[in-house]
Amino acid sequence: MSTRGCIAFKSKKKGIDWEGVYQHFDSYPTGLGKTIWDVLHKDFIDNKGGIGVQNDGDVSKAIQAFIDINIKGHRSGWSAFPDKCYCHDPAFVMRDGTRDMSITSKESNPLSVEYVYILSPKTKSMTILSSKVDSKDGQILDKTVKTKDGKTDYGHCICWHEELCIVDLAGKEPNWEAIEKLDSEE
Numbered sequence: 001m002s003t004r005g006c007i008a009f010k011s012k013k014k015g016i017d018w019e020g021v022y023q024h025f026d027s028y029p030t031g032l033g034k035t036i037w038d039v040l041h042k043d044f045i046d047n048k049g050g051i052g053v054q055n056d057g058d059v060s061k062a063i064q065a066f067i068d069i070n071i072k073g074h075r076s077g078w079s080a081f082p083d084k085c086y087c088h089d090p091a092f093v094m095r096d097g098t099r100d101m102s103i104t105s106k107e108s109n110p111l112s113v114e115y116v117y118i119l120s121p122k123t124k125s126m127t128i129l130s131s132k133v134d135s136k137d138g139q140i141l142d143k144t145v146k147t148k149d150g151k152t153d154y155g156h157c158i159c160w161h162e163e164l165c166i167v168d169l170a171g172k173e174p175n176w177e178a179i180e181k182l183d184s185e186e
């Protein structure tokens with residue numbers, strides 16, 4: 001089965017914590033988490049101007065460029081980042097057209113977004129959220145309801161996103177297996 005996630009950035013909009021796009025496959029830390037790290041470092045942070053275009057090596061600028069290209073530039077989201085997106089793949093676009101499928105913390109659906117990766121150029125970090133679920137008595141609702149503390153009530157269960165860890169993007173690569181284990185231990 002697919003593990004669904006979201007590649008996001010820290011939002012400056014009022015009442016919104018993060019904005020991002022959907023990712024369909026392998027969104028767990030050893031999958032999407034590591035892939036974001038690899039692409040961000042190889043193509044952006046460690047990009048010293050190999051094609052002759054010089055840059056000043058500013059990490060915050062590199063993270064912002066990643067966000068502009070890979071999140072804001074792919075509004076329909078990713079099937080499998082960074083190889084296949086829903087907005088630049090002919091087969092997907094012929095089937096669905098190009099749609100803005102961007103999501104924010106406000107209307108996110110924790111039941112179908114298991115991991116969220118929030119990049120921040122300002123703090124040079126990536127916050128990883130994972131979805132939590134409490135089952136409860138009740139029927140599945142036609143429309144979900146937000147609880148007072150911002151959780152999503154589906155009728156038969158309540159779901160929310162919880163912070164798993166914060167990765168220092170200017171530091172050493174973390175142990176993705178250990179981060180993933182953190183999630184299953186809770």
Ligand SMILES: [Zn+2]
Binds near residue numbers: 073076087
């Ligand atoms: Zn695209």
